[in-house]
């Protein structure tokens with residue numbers, strides 16, 4: 001299989017340069033600060049991501065046929081998380097999970113969330129996806145409160161959750177099929193598979209795929225909806241380390257090319273620093289923002305970059321780990 005990186009290189013698809021600045025601790029700007037909190041609430045158990053719905057725009061590869069439509073082509077969503085606190089349960093059973101989280105994601109920005117296991121990262125992602133409502137505070141997409149799932153925000157989980165009886169192509173096609181637009185939009189499925197380097201596996205069944213390939217299919221199933229925000233909850237967490245490294249590079253390429261905003265949860269410091277423009281470090285539960293690191297390096301990044309080592313030490317220090325190794 002030719003990786004998506006190679007394909008994109010061949011297509012000359014390398015993208016934007018990235019801005020630079022210094023990393024810094026909490027409260028020194030860019031919409032991030034920490035605080036204490038209160039409120040009450042309850043939400044349901046974790047579920048599937050938002051159901052795909054009809055799209056308002058098309059782009060890339062000549063899909064955008066109407067003249068002048070480019071003026072309407074949107075980049076990523078702007079996300080504003082304002083003083084969000086969240087509790088689970090009732091009465092004595094109440095558990096505070098998020099504590100006055102204040103964070104913004106600029107259109108097209110790639111932000112990674114790092115933090116101890118169980119601190120509240122996935123909870124925050126579910127709130128951003130609109131799968132649950134925060135107990136207090138608000139979350140906005142382009143200035144509008146997020147109150148329910150929307151096809152402009154697609155979640156990719158650790159487990160690809162493909163339908164085993166459907167071929168790869170049909171798994172990716174699900175969203176368009178659910179909207180009743182598959183017949184006219186079949187090219188979008190082909191395009192999404194091409195974007196993850198799996199077009200030659202379109203007719204394979206999930207059991208014929210490796211873990212990495214299955215996760216690529218899950219990515220294609222997200223990309224076919226042309227999301228403006230890709231919400232990634234440890235999407236590479238179950239992959240072996242070599243596949244994981246390759247997929248990290250692929251994710252960077254996909255993001256650079258597709259221009260969605262990305263919000264990634266990972267427990268892997270190197271992964272966060274390799275992928276994101278900003279890394280937000282959370283405290284133990286209830287999650288507060290402990291630090292924000294700006295990764296002032298262009299893409300594609302080099303894993304041996306001494307600046308990444310510096311930032312890694314800084315991130316580990318904020319996570320309360322001895323960063324001497």
Ligand SMILES: Nc1ncnc2c1ncn2[C@@H]1O[C@H](COP(=O)(O)OP(=O)(O)O)[C@@H](O)[C@H]1O
Nearest residue numbers: 043044045046088097117118119120121122123
């Ligand atoms: N639906 C829920 N009901 C009650 N408690 C929950 C629910 N979802 C998560 N929790 C609890 O909230 C805390 C944070 O969970 P989570 O956001 O999944 O953490 P992380 O993703 O950072 O590992 C954990 O203690 C978890 O047990």
Ligand SMILES: [Mg+2]
Nearest residue numbers: 121122123265
């Ligand atoms: Mg989690």
